[in-house]
Amino acid sequence: MKLTVLGARGSMPVSGRQYMTYGSATSCYLIETETEAVYFDAGSGIVNTSNFKDKRISIFLSHPHLDHLLGLPFCPMLSERDRNIVLYGMEKDDLSVRDQVDHVFSQPAWPLHLVNYPADLSYMGLKDKDRIILSDLSISWERGNHPGDCLILKAEENGKSIVYATDYEHEKEADERLISFASGADILIYDSQYDEEEYESKRGYGHSTPEHGIGIFEKCKAKKLLFTHHDPFADDEMLNAAGKRYASVDPNVLFAREGDIFTV
Numbered sequence: 001m002k003l004t005v006l007g008a009r010g011s012m013p014v015s016g017r018q019y020m021t022y023g024s025a026t027s028c029y030l031i032e033t034e035t036e037a038v039y040f041d042a043g044s045g046i047v048n049t050s051n052f053k054d055k056r057i058s059i060f061l062s063h064p065h066l067d068h069l070l071g072l073p074f075c076p077m078l079s080e081r082d083r084n085i086v087l088y089g090m091e092k093d094d095l096s097v098r099d100q101v102d103h104v105f106s107q108p109a110w111p112l113h114l115v116n117y118p119a120d121l122s123y124m125g126l127k128d129k130d131r132i133i134l135s136d137l138s139i140s141w142e143r144g145n146h147p148g149d150c151l152i153l154k155a156e157e158n159g160k161s162i163v164y165a166t167d168y169e170h171e172k173e174a175d176e177r178l179i180s181f182a183s184g185a186d187i188l189i190y191d192s193q194y195d196e197e198e199y200e201s202k203r204g205y206g207h208s209t210p211e212h213g214i215g216i217f218e219k220c221k222a223k224k225l226l227f228t229h230h231d232p233f234a235d236d237e238m239l240n241a242a243g244k245r246y247a248s249v250d251p252n253v254l255f256a257r258e259g260d261i262f263t264v
């Protein structure tokens with residue numbers, strides 16, 4: 001599998017020279033195999049994607065918060081006729097995945113529903129299923145810990161796995177679920193929006209810290225840890241300094257940068 005970081009910024013897109021290294025776009029990770037292109041979230045980072053002519057396109061939403069949906073109307077494949085795209089997500093309070101997306105992208109906030117774009121877009125809820133098989137790739141999920149709920153997503157192919165745990169706040173029972181779900185993962189992508197000091201005033205916001213991520217990483221024996229959902233106020237200088245500190249402890253611990261590519 002090939003993993004590309006298309007967007008690793010949390011909460012809202014940012015702009016300015018101070019964000020050149022880690023990037024400005026919100027959450028979007030692309031996982032590719034020979035036949036599949038799977039996106040974990042559709043934040044503004046999805047506009048950084050290549051346009052795959054020869055791969056099936058699937059988008060899995062961890063949850064429908066705005067920063068994870070923001071790029072959808074600009075996804076280049078949505079503007080292509082005869083292109084099939086399936087958008088997967090959790091049903092919430094009797095709202096289908098389509099209801100949730102239409103709630104954001106409809107009049108008066110947006111001129112048209114996404115199903116009215118040229119592509120053939122369909123929606124699929126993940127309730128009552130435990131995994132989706134896409135030829136060589138298997139996608140499964142586990143409940144996280146975030147206001148309004150959020151899914152932790154996992155992609156597996158040939159015994160390799162990538163786990164995406166963003167918009168996740170550490171908590172005893174949720175940690176146990178995550179540690180078991182991410183056991184032996186090749187890459188664990190983990191929410192590290194706050195440092196320990198800031199976290200104290202942001203408890204209950206649904207995000208975690210690098211320190212806690214390292215604890216989870218060690219317990220689940222993952223091979224690489226990628227911190228994500230960078231705070232919009234964390235500039236390159238701050239993330240570089242934090243990155244150096246953690247890399248000196250373990251070179252497999254990194255802050256995700258827009259454009260990074262990893263192969264497992």
Ligand SMILES: [Zn+2]
Nearest residue numbers: 011065067167
């Ligand atoms: Zn978010």
Ligand SMILES: [Zn+2]
Nearest residue numbers: 063065146167
């Ligand atoms: Zn969220």
